[in-house]
Amino acid sequence: MKISPARTGAFDILARIEGENAFSSILLPQVTARLSDADRSLCYELVLGSLRRQIYLDAVISRFSGDKKLDPEVRTALRLGLFQIIFLDRVPAHAAINESVNLVLRSRKRSARGFVNAILRKASAGVPELKFEDPVGEICVMTSHPRWLVSKWVADFGFEAASAICNANNKPVSPAFRLTSRYFKEFGRSKATIEKICNDLGLNIGSIRESGLVADCYFADEDRIQLRHAAEKGYVYFQDAGSQLVANSVQLRSGESFLDICASPGGKVTKIVAEAEISRSIFVAADLSTSRVSNLKANCMNQGLESVNVLQLDATRELPFSGGSFDAVLVDAPCTGTGTIRHNPEIRYRVNSEDIHAKQEKQRRILENASKAMKVGGSLMYVTCSLEREENEGVVSSFLTGNRTFALRKPSAPGRFIQESGHLRTFPSDFEGDGFFMATFIRNAE
Numbered sequence: 001m002k003i004s005p006a007r008t009g010a011f012d013i014l015a016r017i018e019g020e021n022a023f024s025s026i027l028l029p030q031v032t033a034r035l036s037d038a039d040r041s042l043c044y045e046l047v048l049g050s051l052r053r054q055i056y057l058d059a060v061i062s063r064f065s066g067d068k069k070l071d072p073e074v075r076t077a078l079r080l081g082l083f084q085i086i087f088l089d090r091v092p093a094h095a096a097i098n099e100s101v102n103l104v105l106r107s108r109k110r111s112a113r114g115f116v117n118a119i120l121r122k123a124s125a126g127v128p129e130l131k132f133e134d135p136v137g138e139i140c141v142m143t144s145h146p147r148w149l150v151s152k153w154v155a156d157f158g159f160e161a162a163s164a165i166c167n168a169n170n171k172p173v174s175p176a177f178r179l180t181s182r183y184f185k186e187f188g189r190s191k192a193t194i195e196k197i198c199n200d201l202g203l204n205i206g207s208i209r210e211s212g213l214v215a216d217c218y219f220a221d222e223d224r225i226q227l228r229h230a231a232e233k234g235y236v237y238f239q240d241a242g243s244q245l246v247a248n249s250v251q252l253r254s255g256e257s258f259l260d261i262c263a264s265p266g267g268k269v270t271k272i273v274a275e276a277e278i279s280r281s282i283f284v285a286a287d288l289s290t291s292r293v294s295n296l297k298a299n300c301m302n303q304g305l306e307s308v309n310v311l312q313l314d315a316t317r318e319l320p321f322s323g324g325s326f327d328a329v330l331v332d333a334p335c336t337g338t339g340t341i342r343h344n345p346e347i348r349y350r351v352n353s354e355d356i357h358a359k360q361e362k363q364r365r366i367l368e369n370a371s372k373a374m375k376v377g378g379s380l381m382y383v384t385c386s387l388e389r390e391e392n393e394g395v396v397s398s399f400l401t402g403n404r405t406f407a408l409r410k411p412s413a414p415g416r417f418i419q420e421s422g423h424l425r426t427f428p429s430d431f432e433g434d435g436f437f438m439a440t441f442i443r444n445a446e
Contacts, residue, residue, distance in 0.1 A: 003102045006039040007080065010046035011103050014076050017051070017346055024051060025344055037225050050083045051345035052170045055144035056130075057082045063128045064119045073107035074116060081120045086127055093124035139163055143170055145348050149338070152353075156389055164429035165387070169341045169348070173432040174219040176211070176241040177227065181274035182234040182304030192216075201230045213414060213431055216275060217244045234302040239267040240343065241433030242426045246332075246383050247271040249411040249424060249438060256327035257282040261315045261370055264292035266299040266308075268332060268383075273305055284326075286311040315366045324375040331370045333363040333395075335386040339435025342428050356390050363395045371403060371443070380406065380441040385434055392437040393421065399441075406441045413438075 009031045016022040024047055032040040050057065057079045061070070070078070081100030084091045097120040104116050132138040136154060140147045143166035153162035179192055187200045197218070198205050207222035219241075220227050230236045247268040252258055260269040263285035273283050285300070285308050287293050293312045300308045313320060315331075336351045336359055337344060367382055374380050382399075384391050400406060411424040419425050424438035 003099050003106065004039065004042075005035050006042035006046065007099050007103065008106070009035060009039070009043045010050070010080060011076060011106075013043075013047050014050060014080070015073065018072055018076065021350070023344065024048065024346055045088070046080060046083065048172070048345060049087060050079045053083055053087065053144050054079065054345075054349070055146075056141055057086075057144075059130055059141050060086075060123065060127060061119065063130070064122055065115075071109060071112070073109050074104060074112045077101075077103040077107070077116055078119060081116070082123055085120065085123050093120075097121060097124065135159070139166055143167055145169070148353065149348060149351070153387070156387075161427070161429070165427060165435075168427070168429040169345070171342070173342070174221050175224060175227075175238055176244065176432065177218055177220060177231070177236045177238045178216055178244055178271060179218075179274075180234055180237050180270065180303040182302070183236065184274065185304055186235065194218075201235060202226055211241055211432070213416075214241045214245045214433070215248055217241050219432065234304060237267065237270065237299075237303060239271065240340070241431065242339070242385070242436040243267055243434065244271060245413060245417065245426065245433065246381075246424070246436055246438050249413045249440070250328060250330060250381060251379070251412050252281065252328055255281060257325065258284070258328045258330070259321070259326045259370075259373060260285045260330040260332065261287075261313070261319070262332045262334060262366070263287050263310075263330075264296040266296045268330065269308060270300060270303050270305055273308060274303065282309070283307055284309045284311060286313045286315070288312070288314055315369055316362060317369070319369050319373050321373045323372055324378075326373050326378060327375055328379045328381070329370045329374050330381045330383065331363075331367055332383045333359075333366055333391075335359050335363065335384040335391050336388060337385050338387045339385040339426075339428065339437075342434065356388050359386075360390045360395060363391060364398055367395060367399050368402075371399075371406065371441075374443045376443050376445050378443050379409070380443065381411070382439045382441070384437050386437065387427070387435045392425075392439075393423070396423070396439045405444050405446055407444060409440045409442045411438050411440045 013027045013031055028044055032043050060082055061078050077100045081096045084096035085093050101113055101117050104112050136150055140150050145166045203223045203226055208218050208220050211217035250272050263269050264287040269285045287296055297310045336355055337347050341348050371380055408422050410418055410422045413424050417424050417426055426433055426436045428435050
């Protein structure tokens with residue numbers, strides 16, 4: 001019973017995501033670390049693709065099986081097989097069928113062997129047409145998003161925008177990355193042209209491209225293995241374009257102090273420090289748990305940033321700083337992450353309305369505590385990677401109502417991302433980045 005390492009890895013990851021509420025972003029790097037480059041690539045595609053199409057795949061399974069109750073292992077094997085048959089043209093149907101059957105045998109579900117084989121052979125001959133009661137239902141199944149979430153987005157943003165978001169969440173984009181402080185120390189701070197970056201990192205000319213919307217952001221269309229090695233050496237850091245856009249909006253001057261209180265894994269603070277070229281400034285980055293702080297420290301050190309002071313603290317409690325300690329404070333608030341579903345597809349199946357309201361209360365407390373650490377005339381930046389108005393505009397409105405000395409100021413960002421309200425907002429349907437929200441406040445005198 002021979003099964004490719006990519007498929008056994010994908011099956012095991014999907015089983016843990018389903019059974020343990022684990023996260024693909026954590027499991028994929030761990031499981032694929034021991035795989036060949038080709039198997040690693042396929043494993044990523046199988047896991048993320050199956051998650052992105054899960055509701056649709058289950059609807060097809062239901063049509064073929066007559067709503068038969070299935071063991072989790074059997075359903076996972078069917079999802080993997082169907083995804084390959086329907087969406088991966090380069091994978092022969094017989095390979096997808098045989099290895100899915102073997103995955104069932106590997107899971108000691110021998111009695112389901114014939115059933116899985118029959119379902120997948122039917123699918124290879126043709127997928128049934130699905131029928132829907134209404135347009136929202138069609139979006140839900142065809143893009144695999146829960147109905148309550150699609151309905152919410154329709155109410156918040158309109159039907160066309162909600163449909164575009166759902167479709168964008170299922171379209172992979174080239175990985176975004178940036179250069180690090182270690183790169184600048186090694187290769188200099190002269191204008192980093194595409195040709196220079198490729199020469200410095202040993203990439204093929206044309207394998208990467210510069211973002212036309214986010215300054216100093218690049219996309220890796222090819223040579224991703226070589227770039228991964230460059231990231232391990234600390235020369236580049238893979239960071240979503242939306243996250244980089246937010247970091248670019250933080251404006252600091254020489255001698256100013258900066259605090260990032262929800263900083264891990266450190267993408268924003270390390271970008272701010274690396275590109276600011278600021279002398280005599282104080283940088284403090286903090287997070288809640290020991291593991292997150294360790295990850296934050298490791299990322300700072302890997303990128304050659306010894307100047308960042310890393311702390312462990314609970315931002316829902318009073319901060320251990322005297323009032324008015326910092327010129328700029330960044331609150332990258334814990335959120336539902338619905339703006340990152342394209343990269344973290346399982347989020348769509350886990351988030352619920354109760355989560356949104358619980359996050360909103362926590363975000364409000366963190367923002368309130370952070371505001372007390374600011375100097376008069378300083379900037380307070382509130383950021384989430386959520387699309388939900390409750391976590392964004394709702395928190396901002398509540399904060400301003402209770403803090404009259406604070407006023408909104410437009411973030412420093414391209415005009416296309418600035419809303420009429422003065423907030424920065426991105427949607428995954430707008431560009432090759434995740435959905436982010438940012439509000440910038442200035443603190444006035446009493």
